[in-house]
């Protein structure tokens with residue numbers, strides 16, 4: 001497999017005004033280097049505030065880096081060229097309902113990226129929307145539904161449809177499964193695995209769930225206070241983690257919950 005995505009010295013600092021004081025600078029991501037191969041799935045793990053969302057947003061082009069570059073197939077991505085980025089790299093958010101426009105039908109929301117990014121005729125665009133709805137397990141009738149008429153699982157399927165409609169090379173997801181109930185979550189994860197096999201898409205996702213990470217990821221990137229502290233295959237990190245934090249993050253959810261419970265009782 002050749003490198004699809006290469007991240008070089010990517011960093012992000014946020015500055016914000018604090019009353020009359022000088023602007024405060026927060027380092028959300030220290031310079032980071034890693035690469036992703038075609039079809040590979042990378043999980044980003046770390047405690048709250050460790051920089052997972054920042055990294056996901058930088059890759060998807062939703063934030064502009066303070067320094068560094070991202071290369072796709074060896075070609076430098078311009079952080080300000082949103083059109084180039086949104087064709088090749090799409091993002092799925094945690095709040096599927098919140099990321100859909102409540103005033104537009106599902107069909108219209110899926111037609112929009114095609115209108116701006118293809119030279120297809122209206123009939124071709126419509127046909128592609130129907131094919132995409134089917135790919136994500138929705139029905140042609142859903143074209144005329146509004147988001148509130150769908151279940152949370154169906155809303156997440158619409159978000160996935162919107163992510164794959166331009167046939168991107170990479171999908172980035174930020175805690176996209178956290179709010180789904182376990183049976184729907186399993187269906188959505190299986191859908192992503194099927195799409196990945198079908199379309200050869202690489203998948204980069206931030207997650208707190210060791211179960212999901214173990215099930216989905218080929219490699220895991222561990223973040224701690226804005227720094228990448230480990231990056232290796234899932235197998236290597238499960239059997240031979242170098243960092244104590246990696247061990248803790250990859251412990252089963254049950255064990256993590258039990259540990260939290262004991263800590264609160266102390």
Ligand SMILES: Nc1ncnc2c1ncn2[C@@H]1O[C@H](COP(=O)(O)OP(=O)(O)OP(=O)(O)O)[C@@H](O)[C@H]1O
Nearest residue numbers: 014026027028046047048049050051052053054055
């Ligand atoms: N827009 C912003 N302005 C200022 N600081 C920010 C902004 N976004 C993130 N940060 C800070 O950057 C750091 C990393 O945040 P980030 O959201 O990437 O962490 P995270 O690992 O995704 O956390 P969580 O698991 O809670 O979502 C945090 O200290 C956060 O407060």
